[in-house]
Amino acid sequence: MSQNPLDATAEAARIWDSVLQVLKSSSSLTPRDKGWLGDITPEAVFGTTIVLCVTNTAAQEAIQNNLNGPLLQALKLVSGMDMFPAIKILRPSETQHKEPTDVAGKEPEAISSTGIPVTTPSQLEVENSAPTIADLSQEAYPQPLPIEMPYEEKKSVPSFAPASPTPQNQGFKVPQFQMVQQKVDQDPETHLNKNATFDKFVPGDSNRFARTVALAVAEGSGRDFNPLCIYGSSGLGKTHLLNAIGNYALVKDSSLKVRYVNSEEFTNEFIDALQNSTQGTGQIAEFNRRYRAVDVLLIDDIQFLGGKEATLDQFFHTFNALHDANKRIVIASDVAPKNLKGFEQRLISRFDSGLTVDVKPPDRETRVAILRMMASMNAVKIPNDVLDLIAERFTENIRELEGALTRVTAVASLNNQQVTCALAEQTLQDFFTTDVEIRPTDIITQVAKYFHLTFDDIVGRTRTKNIALARQTAMYLAREMTSMSLVDIGEVFGGRDHTTVMHAYTRISGEMQERREIYNYVMELTVRLKQHSGE
Structure with a gap:
């Protein structure tokens, strides 16, 4: 054609x-x-x-x-x-101030010469970029949330909080404990998270072999491990290892061309290249150069390419070009390559030609070590018995551990108390329920009901103060209470970018430790979700 x-x-x-x-x-x-x-x-x-x-x-x-x-x-x-x-x-671009609308209330679209709506570059730029802290502070919190408000007007607090106002809690002070979520410092050229390094990856029996092999690939000595396939459930450190490989490889040789990409970004770039190539700009050729000229290619969540025939065909040829040139390829998946759905056998056989390693849930000793590193990175002193308690109760993944530690330090900050085993026990008692499946739709439904909104408000594009806060809270809970990846959560919330989800998670985590009302929102919603999911 x-x-x-x-x-x-x-x-x-x-x-x-x-x-x-x-x-x-x-x-x-x-x-x-x-x-x-x-x-x-x-x-x-x-x-x-x-x-x-x-x-x-x-x-x-x-x-x-x-x-x-x-x-x-x-x-x-x-x-x-x-x-x-x-x-x-x-999707219409997200802006703080609404653009002029037509009589139907819809945002105007650019129209091609054939009358077909098209997306302008400026729209794509806005859609694909995560909101900045300044954007969100103006959007979700035009004015600071009230801190000195009458105690009886506040939402009810969990049982471990003081029952009446005291000099210590009537006005919030600078928190004594401050657990800051590790931020994503993304390199604009390589897309690597520069904060994810081998030094910050805690080894244990569950992941030591994967880490050793990953380090060998990063050093360039793992020629026989090409491609390297790392698989395991969500929240066990696969993405961390991929980024650590890229960061370490650049430390060894800064002239290397390294690129980290997840399956969603790879697919979107390919479709955009297809679209633009018809306009004589040679975008397909540029796409091929971008990916086939790299020395180290790191692809995350590859399972989401399943069933996308055109994208997989493009990836197959990219894979072959790099493999034939002895370039390093590392992929991460939630299942072993042989269990990937929607992949042709020719591609699975390419994956199996290298080395496949898995990462399992960390054992108790490793979980304690991970908690201790988190506390150390945030300059927070946590008693050993508290670390032991959290490690004993939260066993599935690292994300659970981080969330539990954040909640405990948040309570201590809000109430100006020391972190003790008793405080941790009270704080986490509603989170020890096991074998409870919570779906993202349950979370959105409960959050919408709690904030007197609709389901469509939460997943829609409106960015008013109350809706933005509810949406960020729902994203935080989805990250905390499900095993979904950032990409998956973004899709559920109206096809948002994974960096938007991470920003919302970081924002709510920080607000929980500084604003009692935000902490109460999260705690009350968590309890509701646990109760309803068990029905």
Whole structure:
């Protein structure tokens, strides 16, 4: 098919118009299924790939699930060949001040010469960038939350807090304990988190072999471990190891070209390159140069590429080019390569040609060591019996440990108390429930109810003060109470970037230790979620 941008766009519109008629007349689709069709806009055709744009993740999921089979059949019927849809989410840019709207209350979209809505570069730039602290402070908290408010007007506090105002807690002082979440210091060129190093990775029986192999790859001595595949459940340090490899490799040789990317970013860059290549800018060639010229390629959460045929085909050729040139490749996944779903055997066999290592939940000794390092990094003194208590009760992943330690130090800060075993026991008593499955939709539903909002308010694009606070709280709870990755959580919350989720998590963690009302919100919602999930 022609690579002229107008032809590519017109061809997509022509094909989609016919496909739409086929799908709307299909008796196998329910009215709900057909309802999603109105949210789909064709953008362009590239060979056998048609780019379809939607405005939210719900529509994307509908296309990839219920509509997938009928859509593929309709595309083949109309075009006479096997065609595959690439789904792209286009959302209005998030701005503090609303843009002018049309009579329907929708934000205006840029319109191409064919009348098809397109996203401008400025919109993409705003969408793909995480809000700054200054942005959020103006958006979510235009004025500081009241600190000196009457005690009876505050929300009820957990039983371990003083029952009545005292000189110590009537006005908040600078916290004695301050657990600061380790921030992501992302390098703009390599995308590495410069704070994730081997020095900050605590080794134990559960991860020592993975760390040893990762260090060998970083040093350049692990030629036989190419590719290196690291797998394990969420929150066990896979992402930390990937970033540590890249950071260490650059320390050894600063001239190396290193690139860290997760599957979501790789897919988005590929789709954007496909789109822009029709405009004569050579974006596909640039995409290939960007990834095939690196010396160390680190790809995270690769399981999310499953089923994305065009992206996987591109990754296959990128993988081969790097492997043939003896460049280092490291991938991370939540399952072993042989268990990856939606991957062709030819790619799985490439993964198996290297070395596969797993990381398991840390043992008790390692958990204590991890807690001690967290406390040390934040210059906080925590008694050994408190560390032992937390390590004994929280066993699944490192994220749980960090969250428990944050909660304990937050209570001590708010009440101007010493961290003791009794305080920790009281603080964490509602979090010791085991075998409770909490879904992200449960969290959003409970948070919306708590803040007198709707589900759509939480996952939508509005950024008013109360909605932004509720949304950040829900993101924090999703990170704390589920095993979902940052990318997954971002998708659930309206397709937001993973850095936005991390920013919300860090923001709420800090606010919990300085503002009693924020701490109360999180504690009360956690208890509600535990109670409702057990019903």
